Amino acid sequence: MRNMDDIVILIKKAAREAMGAIDLTAIEFGQVTSVSPLKVNVEQKKELTTAQLILTRNVRDYEIEMSVDHVTEVAEGHSHEYEGRKKFIVHNALKVGDTVMLVKMQGGQRYIVWDKEVVK
Numbered sequence: 303m304r305n306m307d308d309i310v311i312l313i314k315k316a317a318r319e320a321m322g323a324i325d326l327t328a329i330e331f332g333q334v335t336s337v338s339p340l341k342v343n344v345e346q347k348k349e350l351t352t353a354q355l356i357l358t359r360n361v362r363d364y365e366i367e368m369s370v371d372h373v374t375e376v377a378e379g380h381s382h383e384y385e386g387r388k389k390f391i392v393h394n395a396l397k398v399g400d401t402v403m404l405v406k407m408q409g410g411q412r413y414i415v416w417d418k419e420v421v422k
Contacts, residue, residue, distance in 0.1 A: 329404070329406070331402065333401055334402060337398060342402060354413055356412060359392075360415075365389055365390070372384055402417070403416045404416065
């Protein structure tokens with residue numbers, strides 16, 4: 303029975319070592335240093351470039367379609383109804399100086415730019 307105990311111990315040790323070697327997903331913070339090309343400095347240690355970054359809608363401009371139904375303000379005695387489905391642009395693009403929240407993907411080669419603090 304001693305050999306079986308040794309095998310179990312070796313398997314457990316190998317599993318712990320394998321788990322320790324895996325680079326799990328983590329949250330990191332960075333600052334946008336350039337927008338064209340996009341560069342993000344992470345904790346003053348490394349610079350990430352466009353090829354390493356995946357942008358969510360929280361950090362890029364995008365177009366949405368919305369339903370509207372209202373009357374414009376009266377100007378010079380004139381107003382009109384404004385209704386139906388209309389397209390709008392949400393201006394969320396990153397700017398130099400924005401602080402961003404990054405989700406480091408497993409393996410550590412790619413990062414999701416999840417959100418930002420806007421520079422005023």
